[in-house]
Amino acid sequence: MRARGSDPMLVFATSDKGGTGRSVTSCNIAYRLCLRGHDVAYVDFDFGSPTAGALFEIGGVERGIAEGLGLHSYLQDQIGEPARLNVTRSTDRSQLRRDPPGSGKLVLFPGDEGGAEFGCDDVKVERVATLLSSLLGEFSVVMVDLSAGRSVALELALRATASGPLRNCAHRWLVFHRWTHQHVLAAGGLVHGAHGLIKTGGEWGHDSEALLASTRCVRTAVPAADRTRSGDRPPQSAWLDEQAVALRELAMANRIGAAMMLGQTPIEPMLQWREQLILDVDVNAQLANEATVEAYTDLARRLTDKSTWDIE
Numbered sequence: 035m036r037a038r039g040s041d042p043m044l045v046f047a048t049s050d051k052g053g054t055g056r057s058v059t060s061c062n063i064a065y066r067l068c069l070r071g072h073d074v075a076y077v078d079f080d081f082g083s084p085t086a087g088a089l090f091e092i093g094g095v096e097r098g099i100a101e102g103l104g105l106h107s108y109l110q111d112q113i114g115e116p117a118r119l120n121v122t123r124s125t126d127r128s129q130l131r132r133d134p135p136g137s138g139k140l141v142l143f144p145g146d147e148g149g150a151e152f153g154c155d156d157v158k159v160e161r162v163a164t165l166l167s168s169l170l171g172e173f174s175v176v177m178v179d180l181s182a183g184r185s186v187a188l189e190l191a192l193r194a195t196a197s198g199p200l201r202n203c204a205h206r207w208l209v210f211h212r213w214t215h216q217h218v219l220a221a222g223g224l225v226h227g228a229h230g231l232i233k234t235g236g237e238w239g240h241d242s243e244a245l246l247a248s249t250r251c252v253r254t255a256v257p258a259a260d261r262t263r264s265g266d267r268p269p270q271s272a273w274l275d276e277q278a279v280a281l282r283e284l285a286m287a288n289r290i291g292a293a294m295m296l297g298q299t300p301i302e303p304m305l306q307w308r309e310q311l312i313l314d315v316d317v318n319a320q321l322a323n324e325a326t327v328e329a330y331t332d333l334a335r336r337l338t339d340k341s342t343w344d345i346e
């Protein structure tokens with residue numbers, strides 16, 4: 035199965051800061067999309083730290099695939115095709131080896147172990163466009179995890195989608211950020227700032243309005259709302275409530291308020307200790323919170339729901 039009755043979608047996962055939860059949330063969304071029947075490619079464009087293999091628990095690929103086989107080598111024109119790994123067949127996690135009925139395939143395109151950041155040039159832009167457009171012929175969702183900040187990966191993605199074969203395909207931009215003062219400012223800057231996504235995209239030939247309409251934020255590891263917190267001292271509780279209001283106002287002022295949100299994830303204790311997929315068995319074993327799986331499922335649903343995107 036390739037798609038579920040809709041056009042294939044290219045999704046870029048970005049963040050201004052590192053450590054926002056971009057990769058963990060993206061791979062969990064990718065997994066939930068598979069359970070919903072989508073064939074998903076997970077493309078590791080975090081060139082400075084290609085560790086997606088660790089999230090899927092693929093032995094030997096935790097820090098990238100053997101040098102000369104992965105995305106770094108492909109983009110530098112050293113190989114014709116980058117390595118691919120079917121997650122449910124290559125993972126060491128036994129519970130992930132089962133393909134529930136109706137689920138799609140999940141394929142990781144890893145970077146090279148020891149691979150580093152490199153410069154952006156026309157050849158690499160063309161190779162990105164060639165790779166991603168070919169993946170869109172095979173997968174219903176192609177999810178690309180970009181290096182944090184205004185990185186080469188972000189520039190490659192913006193340039194590759196501005197013209198050529200990707201110009202007319204559906205591309206979506208997810209900006210991940212923590213729900214803190216500094217992260218809200220940073221994420222607002224990445225979307226709307228002088229050297230941000232919309233401005234830079236416009237300079238590379240994107241229609242700024244369409245790009246903005248294709249962009250949503252994901253708030254990660256959001257602390258529980260006041261009513262569900264327990265054990266807070268009254269002054270602490272009042273301060274936390276004030277901060278919650280102030281943060282919402284800050285997000286609005288930085289134009290990443292509720293209307294720009296795809297969704298949010300709650301703090302998940304398992305993920306505070308270990309970067310991984312949260313499976314239903316983790317909830318059934320009472321290790322993970324049900325709300326975490328619900329959040330990933332909801333993000334997957336909203337991402338592929340036409341009504342989320344006010345675009346033709």
Ligand SMILES: Nc1ncnc2c1ncn2[C@@H]1O[C@H](COP(=O)(O)OP(=O)(O)OP(=O)(O)O)[C@@H](O)[C@H]1O
Nearest residue numbers: 052053054055056057058255300301302305306309
């Ligand atoms: N909902 C959550 N609750 C608690 N911890 C989380 C949650 N989501 C992610 N984390 C944790 O936050 C840390 C950073 O996440 P992750 O590595 O995905 O961020 P990143 O933005 O991809 O970072 P980098 O820029 O280094 O690639 C990880 O330890 C991860 O397990």
Ligand SMILES: [Mg+2]
Nearest residue numbers: 056057058080
């Ligand atoms: Mg990451």
